[in-house]
Amino acid sequence: MKTIINTENAPSAIGTYSQAVKVNNTVYLSGQIPLVPETMEIISEDFAEQTQQVFKNIVAVCEAAGGNINDMVKVNIFLQDLANFATVNEIMSQYFQQPYPARAAVQVARLPKDVAIEIDGIMELPNYS
Numbered sequence: 304m305k306t307i308i309n310t311e312n313a314p315s316a317i318g319t320y321s322q323a324v325k326v327n328n329t330v331y332l333s334g335q336i337p338l339v340p341e342t343m344e345i346i347s348e349d350f351a352e353q354t355q356q357v358f359k360n361i362v363a364v365c366e367a368a369g370g371n372i373n374d375m376v377k378v379n380i381f382l383q384d385l386a387n388f389a390t391v392n393e394i395m396s397q398y399f400q401q402p403y404p405a406r407a408a409v410q411v412a413r414l415p416k417d418v419a420i421e422i423d424g425i426m427e428l429p430n431y432s
Contacts, residue, residue: 304326304327305324305325305326306324306325306326307321307323307324307325308321308322308323308324308325308330308364308367308368309321309322309367310322310363310364310366310367311340312340312363312366312367313335313340313360313361313363313364313367314335314336314338314339314340314343314360315340315343316333317343317415320333321333322364322367323364323367323368323426325368325369325428328427328428328429328430329425329426329427329428330365330368330370330425330426330427330428331425332361332364332365332368332375332423332424332425332426333423334379334381334415334421334422334423335357335360335361335364335421335422335423336357336360336414336415336416336418336420336421337352337353337354337356337357337360337418337419337420338356338360338416339356340360340363345416345418350387350390350419350420351390351394353418353419353420354387354390354391354394354419354420355394357420357421357422358372358394358395358397358398358422361375361398361422361424362398365426368426368428369428370426370428370429372398372399373399373400374426374427374428374429375399375404375424375425375426376404376405376424376425376426376427377404377405377406377424377425378395378404378405378406378407378422378423378424379406379407379408379409379422379423379424380406380407380408380409380420380421380422381408381409381411381414381420381421381422382408382409382410382411382419382420383410383411383412383413383414383418383419383420384410384419385408385410387419387420388408391408391420404424
């Protein structure tokens, strides 16, 4: 059985997808880009601000699914420029505690709305039963 996760605290889907899908205790998060949920506009052209906004959006989806960002077990980071990798690490360390999730970071030719970063991932909710 799958449950669709949706929250007003993260940007609305701008295509044929859900913000996240929960199957049992596993949550599959769709890619988040640096859109401000209230305006659906890109936060700014600044890479660090874009990255902060992406993580805020991910936090909102994780919380809507009943968990938190530290329940993520896999993170995929898509960058227009791998030269920004150190900035991603610095900002990611503000959101995650050890043990960190598994991660991939790749440079891509283009992202939706020509943003500089997109992140998706998988979250495993704790089993409290």
